[in-house]
Amino acid sequence: MEVSLIIPMYNEEENIFITLEEVKKALKTYDSYQILAVDDGSNDRTLELLEEYATENPELKVLSHPVNMGMGKALRTGFEKAKGDVIITLDADLSYDPKYIKELIEELYENHLDIVIGSQYMAGGETEDIPFIRLFVSKMANRIVGYALNKNISTVTGILRAYRKEVIDSIEIESNGTEINPEILSKAIAIGYQVKEIPVKLKGRKLGESKVQFRSTTISHLLFTFYERPMILFGLIGLILSLIGIIIAIYLFYEYLMGTLDPTRPLMFVMVLMIISGIQILVFGFVATQISLLKREIYIIQKENKLMRKKLK
Template sequence: MKISVIIPMYNEEENVLKTLQTVEAVLTDFNENYEILVVDDGSQDNTTPLVKEYASTNSQIILLEHPVNMGMGRALITGFEYSSGDVVVTLDADLSYDPLYIPKLIETLDSAAVDIVIGSQYMEGGKTESIPFHRLFISKLANKIVGYALTGDISTVTGILRAYRREVLDSIELESPGTEINPEILSKANAVGYKIKEIPVVLKGREYGESKVKIKSTTVSHLLFTFYEKPMMLFGIVGLTLCVIGIVSALYLFYLYLIGSLDPTRPLMLFMVVTILAGNSDIDIRIRCNPDKPFKTRNISSSKGK
């Protein structure tokens, strides 16, 4: 069995050497038939020269370069296309997840007879350490919201620490350029019928450098992904919002009635009726409808670049 480990990097000069040394040591002890694919996503610091220098002493380390920053999703897709392993592991560049989890992920693939194994900090037994409160709160909320849009009881849907069987990646077409690629993979793998399992891990705050995840854009992209997966959720949210506005308007009108200053001809009366009716209609649509969304698949066995 050959193992491919894909590590996207963007301005990670502080972490390059430690990350490559640690991952290399873990893989050498576990299975010497491996490759480490570093996808430099348009770094503007010394990430590329450091990777090149380190790779000059180990032919199993492969550097793939993007001319400009294209996002985590595009970096992972590039890694998937150029990897040759029977098992593909994805890992972040700052060692937020300990590379020692790599053997556990791969062993779980076989022992549990599944197709994808996720390192989950939010399942029972998993935990987080030294993560800023606001980032942890947003991360947990995003996983709850996006997880609701996916089938299966998955606690961590946005994390990068995973192991895939090669056939999973060869049978789905990925499109997301950003961090939403991680839930996209799970959504499409679920639809095909692949089995997914989580194992508990510890997620730590980065030791060196700054996080490259932009909270606002990531949150928006995850919300958009959720609405794309389950568009009826949007109707439900809109409907609930309109109902709340209508109820508040009704309470205000009732207050005006009690003090004797209610004017039945005021536009607020019509506004209250319209918002409540519209809100109920959207919620009714959300309850009654559950459309299936088609997705693309592909077979890249004859077109994968090297």
């Protein structure tokens, strides 16, 4: 068995040597492994230090982007060069202890799974020294996106994962940002791959600055949720509009009973507009949901096409 470990890096000069040494310790029990460090357009000494380390550590392969393109793009670059039967993805700041690598791989093989996720939010998982706002936003994002995936998964946005190479080879991955992690899960689940979580501890960053942009990350996860479950958005809007229209209708009916109803009042038009608009949006949401359900067939076709292209190379 060969293991490929991918570490996206952006301005991580303070963490490079510590992280790579810890990762090597975790991987030394495996006969064959490669470490793919992807420098995502850093403007510090990250790339220079990676190349320096690689001169004496041939198991490290350094990949780089000329400019910062996002964590998703960095992972995709790593996936393209990964040769292992198992692919591990890990943060550069040791927020997750590399000791979990072995646990992920054992779980993957012992239970014949396709993806194993390191989860800090499942029962038994922990967090330590995480700023309150970051923890709150992360928990809410995982809860919302987890609901959209319609699976009992507690941590859907985390990077600590083990994949069978077949999974990555059979999915058309498009995301460049942090939404890549739920995207992979969504497509893998739709195709029928088996996913499981194991409890881990997520620790706060010790060196360097966090690269997480809370606002953009939250927006991207919300958009992903609406894409996966359009009825969450359209159903809510449609119900609110319809409810407002019904409340207005009840009020107007009350005025009619009291003999004070004036048919020329604008409120009559507002009532009709609200009810019709609400129903139309609900119908649109239903149609969008049916289209969303067809994605599974599209992903299966993409899987077959991608695997066929690999065989023809």
